[in-house]
Amino acid sequence: MAEAVRTVVVRSEQLPRRTFRIFVELEGMYRNVVEQLVLYAVNNNVTKFTRLKAEKYREVRSLYSQLPSHYAYTACQDAAERAHSFLRMKKMGRARKPYPEVRSVSIWLDDHLWRAEGLTSISLATHKGRLKVSVELNKHYLRYVNRGWRLASEARVKLDHKERKLTLYLTFKKEVSEYRPKSYITVDVNEDAEAVLIDGLVYLFETDLSRVTLGYYYRRKSVHERYDRVYGPGSRPARRMFKRLSNKERTLKKEIRWKLATLIVREAARRQAAIVLERLGKEPAKNMMERIKDPQLRYRIFQAAFKGMQRAIEEKAREYGVPVIYVDPRNTSKVCPIHGAEIVYGKDRHGTCSRGGETWHRDVAACYNLLLRALGGDGGHAPSRLRALVTVDGGPVPLGPTAAHEPAPIARGAWARWKSLGATSDRKLMRVSA
Numbered sequence: 148m149a150e151a152v153r154t155v156v157v158r159s160e161q162l163p164r165r166t167f168r169i170f171v172e173l174e175g176m177y178r179n180v181v182e183q184l185v186l187y188a189v190n191n192n193v194t195k196f197t198r199l200k201a202e203k204y205r206e207v208r209s210l211y212s213q214l215p216s217h218y219a220y221t222a223c224q225d226a227a228e229r230a231h232s233f234l235r236m237k238k239m240g241r242a243r244k245p246y247p248e249v250r251s252v253s254i255w256l257d258d259h260l261w262r263a264e265g266l267t268s269i270s271l272a273t274h275k276g277r278l279k280v281s282v283e284l285n286k287h288y289l290r291y292v293n294r295g296w297r298l299a300s301e302a303r304v305k306l307d308h309k310e311r312k313l314t315l316y317l318t319f320k321k322e323v324s325e326y327r328p329k330s331y332i333t334v335d336v337n338e339d340a341e342a343v344l345i346d347g348l349v350y351l352f353e354t355d356l357s358r359v360t361l362g363y364y365y366r367r368k369s370v371h372e373r374y375d376r377v378y379g380p381g382s383r384p385a386r387r388m389f390k391r392l393s394n395k396e397r398t399l400k401k402e403i404r405w406k407l408a409t410l411i412v413r414e415a416a417r418r419q420a421a422i423v424l425e426r427l428g429k430e431p432a433k434n435m436m437e438r439i440k441d442p443q444l445r446y447r448i449f450q451a452a453f454k455g456m457q458r459a460i461e462e463k464a465r466e467y468g469v470p471v472i473y474v475d476p477r478n479t480s481k482v483c484p485i486h487g488a489e490i491v492y493g494k495d496r497h498g499t500c501s502r503g504g505e506t507w508h509r510d511v512a513a514c515y516n517l518l519l520r521a522l523g524g525d526g527g528h529a530p531s532r533l534r535a536l537v538t539v540d541g542g543p544v545p546l547g548p549t550a551a552h553e554p555a556p557i558a559r560g561a562w563a564r565w566k567s568l569g570a571t572s573d574r575k576l577m578r579v580s581a
């Protein structure tokens with residue numbers, strides 16, 4: 148059984164001033180608790196919720212006796228997570244400050260602190276008793292309700308001070324059992340594209356994820372220089388602009404990854420296939436993105452294009468019960484999947500097999516090697532196994548000189564509108580590559 152988890156955002160209606168003030172007080176107290184707990188956790192190297200709770204719960208309870216007791220509990224969870232990620236960043240040398248700042252707060256809730264009352268209203272426990280709040284229904288929320296997802300007890304609430312509304316982050320869960328795979332779809336992740344091998348055809352979906360990351364990096368840099376000249380360093384307008392750019396970047400990347408993951412996972416589910424991914428390390432491999440010298444930027448691109456893309460596929464796969472298999476990514480594009488010999492590359496992404504002399508596109512070779520590894524082959528017995536698996540169109544080159552050999556790059560603007568690789572996709576493919 149795999150469990151799929153999704154967060155759905157729901158807004159409350161505008162609250163009366165008096166009611167909203169109670170939530171403002173609650174937020175203030177919760178923030179104080181979390182700040183104290185984070186400070187303690189970081190000083191004492193506590194990253195586990197259970198330990199933080201064991202050591203601090205009583206103290207928090209007596210200091211904030213007016214708060215419903217479970218806030219002390221959820222604040223411990225919140226603080227433990229903040230401390231954990233801060234200490235990890237610090238270890239990697241990526242923490243900018245000696246202590247984590249508790250800047251934006253969303254109040255963590257558990258089953259004692261909130262409950263849904265029907266579809267349009269929820270009740271929340273506060274220091275002034277339980278308060279009932281009406282929520283605005285949205286399509287997203289109803290879709291999960293209608294499709295058999297279960298509303299989980301954990302939730303978060305954030306205050307919108309400007310609009311006097313609450314923003315609720317609800318968690319939906321769904322248990323799906325994985326099927327036994329009948330075939331494989333392999334995915335080779337790149338900086339700006341995903342090569343996907345489906346039914347003997349390699350599709351090259353352009354994602355532009357590293358280009359997007361780089362673009363925003365340079366935009367932020369120029370904003371930095373321009374604003375610092377006018378307003379002085381670290382000004383408010385600059386910070387606001389930064390935030391806007393970061394939000395736009397995040398939303399765009401998320402949309403790209405989510406759409407492509409959905410497309411790939413749906414194709415896998417339709418074929419009852421498993422998805423084969425490369426096992427990625429924590430840091431970008433040396434030969435990935437050699438041209439990018441700035442280590443922070445390399446890390447960002449790696450997270451966005453490699454890790455982020457895989458995570459989106461994993462999450463989507465859990466929802467559809469699609470099994471995901473990880474294989475060793477070493478040398479996947481360097482070795483000929485048929486002869487097991489080295490492929491010698493020229494300047495572009497095309498290379499020649501040093502034994503058979505046939506031409507390979509780097510991403511096509513990688514996709515087939517991932518498939519071989521998933522099948523348990525090491526390349527040594529490749530010819531027969533691979534021939535049996537892929538459709539050969541009779542050309543002099545083992546895989547056939549045409550379709551399987553040269554992936555047609557599919558621009559983001561094209562595939563982003565696709566619902567599947569169905570009957571219409573071939574036509575579109577041809578049009579795009581023509």
Ligand SMILES: [Zn+2]
Nearest residue numbers: 483486500503
């Ligand atoms: Zn070869």
